[in-house]
Amino acid sequence: MSALVLEDLCKSFGGLRVTRNVNLVVAPGERRLIIGPNGAGKTTLFNQITGDIRSNSGTIRLFGRDITRIPARQRAHLGMARTFQIITLFPRDTLIRNVMLALLGLSPLRWNPFADLDRRRDLRERALAALARVGLDRLAERALSETSYGERRRVEIAMALAQEPKVLLLDEPLAGLSLEERREMSTLLAALPRDVTVVMIEHDMDVALEFADRITVLHFGEVIVEGTRAEVVADARTREVYLGA
Amino acid sequence: MPPGAVRALCLGAALAVLAALPWWMANPYYVNIASQILFWAVFALALNVLVGYAGLTSLGHAGLFGMAGYTAGLMLAAGAGHAAAIVAALLATLATTAIFALLALRATGIGFLMITLALGQILWGIAYRWASLTNGDNGVKLADRPAPLGLHLSSPDAFYLATFAVFLLCLASMRLFVRSPFGASVRGTRDQPRRMRTLGYNVWLVRFLAFLFSGFWTGVAGLLFVYYNQFISPQVVALQTSAEVLLMVISGGVGTLFGPVAGAAIVVVMKNVASAYVERWNMVLGIIFVLIIVFMPEGLVPGAARLVRRGYRGLRAGSGPAAAEAAASPGTAGR
Numbered sequence: 001m002s003a004l005v006l007e008d009l010c011k012s013f014g015g016l017r018v019t020r021n022v023n024l025v026v027a028p029g030e031r032r033l034i035i036g037p038n039g040a041g042k043t044t045l046f047n048q049i050t051g052d053i054r055s056n057s058g059t060i061r062l063f064g065r066d067i068t069r070i071p072a073r074q075r076a077h078l079g080m081a082r083t084f085q086i087i088t089l090f091p092r093d094t095l096i097r098n099v100m101l102a103l104l105g106l107s108p109l110r111w112n113p114f115a116d117l118d119r120r121r122d123l124r125e126r127a128l129a130a131l132a133r134v135g136l137d138r139l140a141e142r143a144l145s146e147t148s149y150g151e152r153r154r155v156e157i158a159m160a161l162a163q164e165p166k167v168l169l170l171d172e173p174l175a176g177l178s179l180e181e182r183r184e185m186s187t188l189l190a191a192l193p194r195d196v197t198v199v200m201i202e203h204d205m206d207v208a209l210e211f212a213d214r215i216t217v218l219h220f221g222e223v224i225v226e227g228t229r230a231e232v233v234a235d236a237r238t239r240e241v242y243l244g245a
Numbered sequence: 246m247p248p249g250a251v252r253a254l255c256l257g258a259a260l261a262v263l264a265a266l267p268w269w270m271a272n273p274y275y276v277n278i279a280s281q282i283l284f285w286a287v288f289a290l291a292l293n294v295l296v297g298y299a300g301l302t303s304l305g306h307a308g309l310f311g312m313a314g315y316t317a318g319l320m321l322a323a324g325a326g327h328a329a330a331i332v333a334a335l336l337a338t339l340a341t342t343a344i345f346a347l348l349a350l351r352a353t354g355i356g357f358l359m360i361t362l363a364l365g366q367i368l369w370g371i372a373y374r375w376a377s378l379t380n381g382d383n384g385v386k387l388a389d390r391p392a393p394l395g396l397h398l399s400s401p402d403a404f405y406l407a408t409f410a411v412f413l414l415c416l417a418s419m420r421l422f423v424r425s426p427f428g429a430s431v432r433g434t435r436d437q438p439r440r441m442r443t444l445g446y447n448v449w450l451v452r453f454l455a456f457l458f459s460g461f462w463t464g465v466a467g468l469l470f471v472y473y474n475q476f477i478s479p480q481v482v483a484l485q486t487s488a489e490v491l492l493m494v495i496s497g498g499v500g501t502l503f504g505p506v507a508g509a510a511i512v513v514v515m516k517n518v519a520s521a522y523v524e525r526w527n528m529v530l531g532i533i534f535v536l537i538i539v540f541m542p543e544g545l546v547p548g549a550a551r552l553v554r555r556g557y558r559g560l561r562a563g564s565g566p567a568a569a570e571a572a573a574s575p576g577t578a579g580r
Contacts, residue, residue, distance in 0.1 A: 050443055076445030088440040090433060101433050104426050105444030113427040113458075120426070163444070 001064045003028040003167055003197040003239045004049070009058035009134035011044055011221075018044045020221040021058070026167075028063075029194040034201050037241060038168055041221040042201045043085055046171050049199075050082050054128070062167065077106060079166035083156040083173060085201070089144055092129035096140040099127035130162035131155075134188055150181040157188065170200040175209060182207060209233070217241065264409060267402035276401040277473075282513045283405075284469035288418050289493040289505030291462030296491065297500030298428065299455045300435030302358050303511040304487045305345060305365030309460050311372055311482030313467030318385035319378070320479050321568040327391035341368075342460025346453050353438075362474050365487055373479040384478030386473060398472070408469055415462055417503055422458065432453045432500075496537045498544025507545050 006024040010017070019041045020057030026032045032046070034042050047053045049060060060068045060080055090098050100123055104110040109120070117123070131137045134154040139147065144155065153173060160168055173189065174182050186207040192198060202208035209215075215232040217225040219241045225232050232238050263270075263279075270276050288310060295301045316337040320330035349360040372379045379385065390398040398404045422428045431443045436446045441448050471477045480486075494511050498504025511533065520526040541548025 052439065052443070072442045073445050073447055076443060082443055084440070088437055090436050091442075092432075092436060097429070101429060101441075102444050104429065104442070105446050107426075109426045110430045110446065111427055111454075113422055113425045115426055116424050117426045117429050118424065159444070 002026060002061070003030065003060040003063060004199065005059075006045075006049070007059040007061075009045070009060065010056045011041075011048055011053065011097055012056055018221050019048065022218075022221070022223055024216060024223070024226075026197055026199060028166075028186055028197055030197055031211055031213045032112050032197075032199045033208050033215045034199065034218060035205075035208070035215060036218035037200055039220075040218040043171060044221075045218065046082065046169055046199075046201065049169060050080060063112070076163065080169070081160040081163045081165035081167075082169040083160050085171040085175060087149075087152050087156060089152060089159075092143075093146045093150075094141050094143055095131060095136060095147065095158075096124065097125050098144060098155055099130050099162050100124065102130075102162045103133055106163055126187070127162060130158045133161055134158045135175055135184070150177050153177060153181075153185065154188070157185075161192075165196060167197045167199070170198065170202075172201055172203065174202055174204045186211065260413070266409075269404055272571055273401040276405050278513060278517050280401070280405045280408045280469075280473060281517070282510045283408045284466050284473065284515055285490070285493065286506040286509035287412055287462055287469065288466035288490050289497065289509045290415055291459045291466060292490050293494045293499065293501075293505045294419070294422070294431075294459040294462075298423070298431050299452055299459075301349075301353060301452065301456075302491070303349070303361040303367075303459075304358055304484065304491065304553060305349075305363070305489060306360030306459075306463050307482050307484065307486035308365035308368035309338055309342055309345065310467040310470065310486065310490075311368060311477065312341045313464035314471035314477040314481065315372060315379060315385060317468055317471055318387055321383060321387055321389075327389075331391075332469060334468055335433050335461065338464030338467065342457055342463075343453075344516055345460070346456035350449060350452050350456070362487075365482070366484065369479060369482040369484070372482045375511075379479070382479060384476055387475040387477075390472050390475065404473065408473075411465060411469060416502070417463065419427060419464075423502060427451075427454070455487075459473040492534060496534055496545055497550070498546035501520065501544065501546050501555075504544045504546040505560045511545070525544075 002025050003111070004024070004026040006022050009019055009022040011019045022045060024032075034045070036042055044053070046153075050056045051070065053069070055068060059066055062075070062080060067078065087121070090101060093101070100117070103123055103126055107123075109115065121170065128137055128140055131140050134157050136151060136154055136158060139151065143245075147155070153176070157170075157173060162223065174185055177185060182204060189198075189211055200208065209229055212229060214226065214228055216223055217232060217238050224241065225235045225238050227235070234237055266279055267276055270279070288306070292303065292306050295303050305384070313334045317330040317334040320333050321327070330392075345361065345364050348364060349357050352360060373381060375381075390404065392398065393407065396403055396407075398407050430441070430446055430451050433446065434451050438448050441451075471479070489512060493508030494505045495504065495508070496511060497508025512530065515526060515530045515533065517528050523529055537545055537548075
């Protein structure tokens with residue numbers, strides 16, 4: 001069974017058709033890269049997959065289950081996690097608190113008005129472990145507002161990983177990072193276990209091409225090329241719209 | 246001594262002084278003012294749940310406050326006992342809160358503010374115009390205060406102690422709420438609602454429950470108010486009351502445990518004490534608010550804490566104002 005299937009997915013904003021009949025089949029454990037020029041509809045497609053915006057038509061299946069009409073919050077409970085292209089974290093909290101909120105999101109404890117959150121050692125330890133996976137456990141008690149941009153990118157990943165998703169959607173995880181930070185991030189991404197299916201939007205071709213099993217090229221909301229790394233890079237249409245040759 | 250222990254000690258001492266107030270304050274006039282501060286503080290703490298922690302600014306809370314007071318007053322006038330009147334008042338307030346929340350939570354920000362404002366004004370209209378039910382402008386009188394556990398609350402001292410007990414319960418429940426996972430969920434929906442949704446939270450339901458929690462303590466405050474005055478009139482339900490409580494929360498410190506308490510104290514003291522000396526006490530209150538916003542935009546309690554921290558650091562760095570300034574400057578630069 002496929003991890004993620006999109007069938008004829010469409011989204012329009014007014015008269016602007018942002019995604020048009022997108023079809024996508026991602027196998028379990030696969031690393032799928034979605035590329036395309038600015039405005040191709042990549043982030044809109046992500047928002048449709050996670051339920052942030054409702055699709056006009058088409059179907060989304062997660063491990064065979066139709067989730068098209070299921071709200072975003074329930075998709076998280078079904079094993080979907082994402083990071084945001086524009087960093088979306090809790091600036092007043094510490095790093096560990098950020099990750100603890102991610103853990104709480106899937107736990108019935110989030111409704112509990114009587115427990116003392118700081119004393120939930122189980123939760124703290126799991127949050128610390130997630131921070132350790134991205135190399136930030138040393139900074140666990142630091143306020144998010146006192147961290148660097150690159151560190152925040154990694155907190156985004158830690159929060160997604162903490163939820164132990166089956167399908168992980170990464171929206172430009174390398175955007176705005178320095179050369180060295182990119183290297184660290186690509187090591188981190190390469191170390192993700194194969195029981196997680198990863199769909200990634202990325203512009204950094206050096207890292208992204210190496211990471212991907214298969215690549216989908218989106219242009220004006222349509223899938224124009226799909227295939228393995230070699231196939232897509234060799235395709236004339238890819239060069240035309242994206243690689244700019 | 247660790248700073249946490251110092252704080253706990255100071256808080257314990259302050260609460261002990263407050264608990265003993267009837268024994269060191271001979272003048273019943275001031276005991277009554279202390280009671281007023283405490284039930285307005287309960288109201289401000291209740292509003293702070295929404296304004297401070299959920300990031301939803303309501304201008305309709307006077308409606309909920311009045312709902313509790315009117316329900317209790319009308320029940321008592323109809324011959325019900327105090328226990329029945331209190332329970333009915335809290336249930337009626339919770340039900341009204343639920344309706345408020347259902348309608349207002351379709352929006353956030355200004356939209357939320359305007360919907361709550363409108364809903365509050367509807368309740369004011371009912372209190373003012375539906376005279377056959379509410380006795381209109383003449384208001385509702387209460388013949389008597391209750392006597393829980395055989396202690397009659399008719400004296401200022403007894404009423405103060407009962408109010409203090411309720412205030413303590415409210416403060417404890419707020420502290421529990423702030424530190425709980427649910428409190429963290431509520432603050433999360435304030436800071437990043439979209440992210441919270443992707444993390445699996447039902448943002449609407451989190452806000453709805455926060456609204457109910459806020460409404461419950463607003464109802465409790467309304468009951469204390471109506472028993473204190475033994476009278477309630479439409480004026481209490483008007484927008485002015487909602488705005489005043491909002492000012493208490495903002496001037497004291499939004500999203501802090503003690504800010505709303507400090508805000509309530511300032512407003513009540515100004516109303517009662519300053520008005521004895523200055524005819525235009527409202528203007529004095531206005532000037533105080535302006536000064537707070539200019540010099541401590543985060544509110545009185547966080548602002549004062551900032552100054553104390555600065556002074557403390559100065560003391561440790563050495564004596565004299567020059568050393569204090571030098572010690573404080575890196576902290577300010579980091580902000």
